[in-house]
Amino acid sequence: MQQQNPESLTHPVTPLKRKSPMRLILAAALLPLFGMVTAYGIAPDTDTRDIPVQTLIENLALPQVTAMPGQAAQVFHHEEKVLPGETLGALLTRLGVSPQDNALLLRQSAAQIGRSLRSGQRVQAVVSENGGLMELLVTAPDGSLKRISRQAEGFVLDQSEAALETRIVMRSGRIDSSLFAATDAANLPDSVATKMAEIFGTQLDFREDLRRGDTFSVVYEMDYRNGEPTGTGRILSTEYVNAGKAYRAVLYRTPSGEAEYYTPDGESLKKGFLRSPLEFSRITSSFSNSRKHPVYGFHRRHTGTDFGAPTGARVKAVGDAVVSFAGRKGGYGNLVILRHNNGYETYYAHLNGFAKGIRRGTSVEQGRIIGYVGMTGTATGPHLHYEVRIGGRPRNPVTVKLPGSPPLPVAQRARFNEQTAAWTQRLDQLRGTNLAALD
Numbered sequence: 204m205q206q207q208n209p210e211s212l213t214h215p216v217t218p219l220k221r222k223s224p225m226r227l228i229l230a231a232a233l234l235p236l237f238g239m240v241t242a243y244g245i246a247p248d249t250d251t252r253d254i255p256v257q258t259l260i261e262n263l264a265l266p267q268v269t270a271m272p273g274q275a276a277q278v279f280h281h282e283e284k285v286l287p288g289e290t291l292g293a294l295l296t297r298l299g300v301s302p303q304d305n306a307l308l309l310r311q312s313a314a315q316i317g318r319s320l321r322s323g324q325r326v327q328a329v330v331s332e333n334g335g336l337m338e339l340l341v342t343a344p345d346g347s348l349k350r351i352s353r354q355a356e357g358f359v360l361d362q363s364e365a366a367l368e369t370r371i372v373m374r375s376g377r378i379d380s381s382l383f384a385a386t387d388a389a390n391l392p393d394s395v396a397t398k399m400a401e402i403f404g405t406q407l408d409f410r411e412d413l414r415r416g417d418t419f420s421v422v423y424e425m426d427y428r429n430g431e432p433t434g435t436g437r438i439l440s441t442e443y444v445n446a447g448k449a450y451r452a453v454l455y456r457t458p459s460g461e462a463e464y465y466t467p468d469g470e471s472l473k474k475g476f477l478r479s480p481l482e483f484s485r486i487t488s489s490f491s492n493s494r495k496h497p498v499y500g501f502h503r504r505h506t507g508t509d510f511g512a513p514t515g516a517r518v519k520a521v522g523d524a525v526v527s528f529a530g531r532k533g534g535y536g537n538l539v540i541l542r543h544n545n546g547y548e549t550y551y552a553h554l555n556g557f558a559k560g561i562r563r564g565t566s567v568e569q570g571r572i573i574g575y576v577g578m579t580g581t582a583t584g585p586h587l588h589y590e591v592r593i594g595g596r597p598r599n600p601v602t603v604k605l606p607g608s609p610p611l612p613v614a615q616r617a618r619f620n621e622q623t624a625a626w627t628q629r630l631d632q633l634r635g636t637n638l639a640a641l642d
């Protein structure tokens with residue numbers, strides 16, 4: 204979408220008085236527009252056509268923008284979206300730019316600006332009382348910015364890459380009904396709420412353990428482009444107070460570059476077993492040495508825990524493991540057996556189906572989806588039958604001592620404290636806010 208003013212082609216001399224000859228200047232400095240602007244160094248052998256940020260100044264005489272005596276020049280800010288098929292000239296007119304400046308700009312920069320115009324794109328202009336263009340801002344779809352500004356020597360075009368920045372956001376709240384109701388009320392994005400539930404996944408089952416009056420605090424990163432939020436980043440620290448007991452996690456980057464969550468005391472939260480192999484579930488039948496079997500009607504030992512969940516709900520590996528069985532097995536129906544370290548095994552039964560790649564010998568990471576809830580085998584309705592066995596003996600998954608993971612090495616203690624102290628402190632501040640909110 205470009206447009207040349209036909210008049211400027213046939214009449215190369217504008218009616219305006221030209222103050223200096225037209226020339227091109229590569230400007231050295233960039234003007235930061237919104238926050239940070241990426242700066243580029245140009246190596247001596249750089250092909251100048253590839254310089255990503257450049258400034259062209261075409262010196263054209265500009266009409267004087269005069270202010271009334273004793274009165275500051277008044278400027279107007281306009282913002283418009285590019286209409287389908289709209290030319291640059293038509294857009295400038297809608298933005299209140301005078302015909303003179305419109306023609307001047309078209310002659311000078313039509314190619315550079317017009318090329319980057321897309322329907323629906325935002326364009327902002329600062330225009331003087333008499334239509335003189337003071338500044339034009341075009342945000343390209345990739346977030347880069349083109350800025351035309353009126354300067355003494357003429358219109359100056361400079362371009363900068365999208366201004367990317369990461370901000371730290373703190374949120375806290377209190378549970379009244381559900382986790383997501385509370386996080387919504389606290390204006391916490393769902394993706395952050397889900398991450399928080401994952402971080403505490405080895406300590407809390409967010410469906411089962413949630414209590415009214417529980418509080419949470421989260422310190423997390425938020426990505427911005429040109430001042431507008433584009434996505435959430437990592438959680439740096441978080442606290443969940445469940446029935447009066449506080450759980451805390453801080454992000455720590457090991458010398459080898461792995462980022463993992465620890466308690467502020469240096470206990471790893473990553474390893475061990477998840478509290479639940481399902482994202483959201485409730486226990487419908489507990490481990491028992493004698494219960495009335497729902498199908499057979501007689502009393503027999505229930506060797507695991509049943510989690511009520513709809514058909515198709517995703518089943519996760521509770522810990523790092525190797526698949527030792529994936530197939531059909533009697534009353535278990537479709538069954539996955541995982542072999543973990545230290546003689547631990549976990550069973551996932553009645554599955555509707557197996558996740559892709561899950562077969563005997565497959566290595567799985569904690570949290571990987573291994574299958575989907577169903578009612579194959581002996582089951583009255585869709586649910587997950589989950590077992591934990593140690594040395595081949597079934598144990599109660601809810602009370603069994605689950606395998607831990609090594610705490611932070613002493614040698615990394617100082618590094619850990621240096622990285623995490625500030626984020627732990629933020630949690631203390633947020634805790635204060637929460638208590639105040641409850642009073």
Ligand SMILES: [Zn+2]
Pocket residue numbers: 488505507508509587588589
């Ligand atoms: Zn069962």
